[in-house]
Amino acid sequence: LSGKTPPGPGLLGSFTQLKRVVSDFFRSRSAAEMISEKEGGLYQLNLGLSKICFINSRGFRDEAFLEKYHLFSDRGVESNKKQLPEELMQWRGTIRDNGAASEEARAFVNSTLKETSYLRTTVETQIEEAIAFFDDELTGAIPSDLVVPKMIFREHVLDVMTRIAFDTAGHRNTISGQWQFQKFFEDVDALSNSVLFQPGFISTVLPNTKVDDYETNLVGVAKYLKERAEEAIYTNRETSLVQRYSDFFLKRESSIAQPEDGWRLMYDFFTAGVNTVPEVITWDIYYLASDLDLQDKIRQEMKNFGTDVTYDDRTSLPRTMSFLTEVHRLRPVATLGIPHAASADGTIGGYAIDKETLIIPNHWAMHNDPADWQSDPQVFDATRFLKLNGNDLTFDSDKARIVTPFSVGPRSCPGQEVAAGPSF
Ligand code: HEM
Structure with a gap:
């Protein structure tokens, strides 16, 4: 393949860098800063049998994920498959698959989570109910419950998602007085402590690393969700997402996705959604708490x-929208996204990218690029997305469009609309 090799260290330097990146991954902001530092738009670690290419600029990211999406939308499943035990593979969620299986799952997602009428009816109703419940819970909360706000928001988001997925509330278990999802949270935390949500990331690049706890927890979460999904279908909860999935694939007579695979999709939704939205809400609260003037202005606007005020009114609330967008810009939850992989040899920016190279979009670098944000990208500025239209203060949606915490292209986050409601 013609084209030069992307910039990056040699074999030894690559392993040293990888060790630093991996040890820093869950403080992924600093890992992202480290990668983008002086490295330019593209940066590759060459690990002999595998390569990892970090994309640090919007231009290269758009080329890979929009223009050449057919080459750079895989999840690297083939290389993972070589490393992962068979038992774990069967728990994988459907839309992390590649090729036809992934397209089938996407067809369903597009007919529901991205479909305005479904969002307006089922999803919004469930979110409203969850918010009413959340309000009651907060009013009754004792101060010590509030010590870890992220826990509270996470329970709220889990409630929202349980209602959407299974059409049942994720409420308190009155017998034990514990949240019935405690075990689930523990599993999700254990997941977060391993490297990325991407099964096999570590075992792909460092094949001898032990990922036992991680695997046990993945299986635990999957078994739990499978039981809930079967219960929802058995009791015929028509508005549940899992029932809709089943109906969708019964009609479609697909040879790839089967109705009983619905729980696997729920597995993706829960693992991808339960930690991300509370993370954003926690940053929202952090920035509001550190700036009383900002709090006043937003309260006044409302x-x-x-x-x-509801989510539908957001376009009339420029200060609120500018503030929320700035949090997404400076604190993108998926700082380094979820890795993609090259399904064949190709190029990005004229550089040769080999088949099976892991492609990691560095959202932090894109959101801090001085080319887009002038001299002060690292400053939190809640007014960054405001502009004057005559005498009116408005939300600068053109500028906001280059904030992409959900990534771009056919493989971008399918939960974006669902995430926006509860966090607003
Ligand atoms: C603020 C909250 C969230 C952020 C910032 C976020 C961000 C992301 C990002 C960056 C990706 C990777 C996209 C790519 O590889 O190109 C992703 C994937 C995904 N997200 Fe989200 N997400 C959020 C909430 C949610 C929610 C609430 C759900 C479920 C309803 C969800 C479901 C998913 C799924 C299933 C994938 C995998 C898609 C695929 O492999 O094709 N996310 N998300």
């Missing part, structure tokens, strides 16, 4: 608008 007061001026009138009572009962």
